[in-house]
Amino acid sequence: MRITRRNFLGGMGAVGITGLIPELNGAQIIKSQRSIIAGPGRSMVMDSGNRLTDLWLYNGSLPGPEIRIKEGDHLDVHFLNKLKVPTTIHWHGIKVPNEMDGVAGLTQPAVEPGETFSYKFEVSEPGTFWYHAHTMGWEQVARGLYGPLIVEGIKDFKVDHDVTLMIDDWRLDKNGQIDETSMGNLHDWAHRGRLGNWLTVNGKSQFKKLVKINSRIRLRLINSSNARILKMELTGGVGFQVSLDGNPCNLKAISHFELAPAQRIDLMIDVGTEPLLLHDLSSREKVLASIIEPRLEFGEGLVEKNIPEITPLKSIPTNLANAIRLKVHMQGGAMGNLSKARFDGDEYSLRHLARVEKKVWAFNGVVGVYDHQLGEVPLGKMIILEVFNDTAWSHAMHLHGHDFWIRSSKQSNSNHIDIKRDTYLMDPKEKAEFIFLADNPGQWLLHCHMLEHMASGMGAVISVV
Numbered sequence: 001m002r003i004t005r006r007n008f009l010g011g012m013g014a015v016g017i018t019g020l021i022p023e024l025n026g027a028q029i030i031k032s033q034r035s036i037i038a039g040p041g042r043s044m045v046m047d048s049g050n051r052l053t054d055l056w057l058y059n060g061s062l063p064g065p066e067i068r069i070k071e072g073d074h075l076d077v078h079f080l081n082k083l084k085v086p087t088t089i090h091w092h093g094i095k096v097p098n099e100m101d102g103v104a105g106l107t108q109p110a111v112e113p114g115e116t117f118s119y120k121f122e123v124s125e126p127g128t129f130w131y132h133a134h135t136m137g138w139e140q141v142a143r144g145l146y147g148p149l150i151v152e153g154i155k156d157f158k159v160d161h162d163v164t165l166m167i168d169d170w171r172l173d174k175n176g177q178i179d180e181t182s183m184g185n186l187h188d189w190a191h192r193g194r195l196g197n198w199l200t201v202n203g204k205s206q207f208k209k210l211v212k213i214n215s216r217i218r219l220r221l222i223n224s225s226n227a228r229i230l231k232m233e234l235t236g237g238v239g240f241q242v243s244l245d246g247n248p249c250n251l252k253a254i255s256h257f258e259l260a261p262a263q264r265i266d267l268m269i270d271v272g273t274e275p276l277l278l279h280d281l282s283s284r285e286k287v288l289a290s291i292i293e294p295r296l297e298f299g300e301g302l303v304e305k306n307i308p309e310i311t312p313l314k315s316i317p318t319n320l321a322n323a324i325r326l327k328v329h330m331q332g333g334a335m336g337n338l339s340k341a342r343f344d345g346d347e348y349s350l351r352h353l354a355r356v357e358k359k360v361w362a363f364n365g366v367v368g369v370y371d372h373q374l375g376e377v378p379l380g381k382m383i384i385l386e387v388f389n390d391t392a393w394s395h396a397m398h399l400h401g402h403d404f405w406i407r408s409s410k411q412s413n414s415n416h417i418d419i420k421r422d423t424y425l426m427d428p429k430e431k432a433e434f435i436f437l438a439d440n441p442g443q444w445l446l447h448c449h450m451l452e453h454m455a456s457g458m459g460a461v462i463s464v465v
């Protein structure tokens with residue numbers, strides 16, 4: 001009988017149980033059970049103060065417990081809501097059946113206070129993913145409701161240390177509490193979103209990880225902030241990008257990279273004895289985010305430092321003549337060209353929408369999210385979304401249930417196009433095509449992952465039938 005390791009990381013405050021359930025054909029399914037409770041909690045976010053920050057957390061920990069499973073496992077999460085508000089969990093970037101997608105009001109009713117929901121699905125692809133609240137996400141994620149979801153691949157290259165760095169950007173007041181007065185601020189919503197003033201990695205400022213000397217490390221970076229586009233700088237070693245949004249990509253040495261809200265990047269780094277430093281350069285001041293420090297007393301790395309074989313990428317299918325095209329014209333926000341839009345079936349001026357409804361963004365002239373159907377497409381068809389960011393702002397466009405290839409006016413010519421992502425950062429005025437196979441039936445959201453933009457109209461639904 002195969003027993004797999006199902007330990008939570010130390011101190012994550014959750015209980016993991018592994019069970020084996022027989023499958024009909026006699027083979028065995030590895031079933032990985034978890035219990036996740038959303039509730040009020042506290043953590044030391046601003047370490048210079050001596051007060052804990054009041055938060056909303058999964059299992060009382062910041063970030064939520066790291067769920068680490070193997071490709072092919074069945075995840076079975078028993079979820080309990082101990083908050084005073086309804087909530088749901090969305091499994092960002094993982095292919096799940098539609099009814100497990102966690103979008104309250106679209107794929108399931110919200111889980112009311114005191115109620116439970118059972119999320120069950122098979123995890124078929126390896127990679128770095130995350131889970132987060134998807135009900136009033138702009139508030140719930142900002143209060144701490146998120147955690148990493150790591151799927152180890154059968155063919156993953158060997159490392160001495162596999163390290164998740166979940167990066168967040170908090171807006172705190174001088175007491176180190178969540179700055180409540182800025183929550184729901186329409187000015188932020190019509191501009192870049194609610195940016196923070198305090199950066200953490202795994203809930204800590206200047207998060208430090210001690211490692212063996214001369215070791216090989218896989219770093220998994222996740223941007224869980226509501227709106228900040230991180231501009232990371234890696235010094236002290238050479239990082240090779242191996243995966244983007246959980247999709248393998250060609251090995252490439254990088255030292256500077258952007259990470260938009262919800263995006264992930266995996267790096268392979270061989271360290272010697274020098275510390276690795278990760279800085280964020282996205283604000284006026286350069287911020288030290290994390291230190292990876294080799295220590296002699298931990299011994300020496302054992303893994304062979306050969307060039308790993310990365311599963312070849314699947315490039316964009318060449319015959320797209322029969323693909324279905326859908327247009328997504330993004331408009332609105334401050335300094336935009338949207339003067340009026342449809343909302344709830346009627347047309348209103350943007351001024352009215354902003355003042356009365358707090359809506360400032362639209363796709364194709366319609367303020368979204370769940371009531372706006374972009375289109376119905378048949379299962380099994382190739383789809384091309386023709387996305388035009390006709391606004392003055394950047395947007396992290398995320399599609400649920402599918403990964404997509406990108407063809408963009410931004411790429412001169414492109415080995416780029418072989419990369420698949422689930423969240424793509426659109427520059428102002430950029431035109432791009434998101435190309436995907438509609439192979440997952442159901443109602444899938446397409447929205448901006450700057451969560452304030454989504455709340456104020458930047459989203460729509462694609463039905464795969």
Ligand code: C2O
Pocket residue numbers: 090092132134262398400445447449
């Ligand atoms: Cu991570 Cu609809 O989002």
Ligand code: CU
Pocket residue numbers: 394395396448449450453454458
């Ligand atoms: Cu946006």
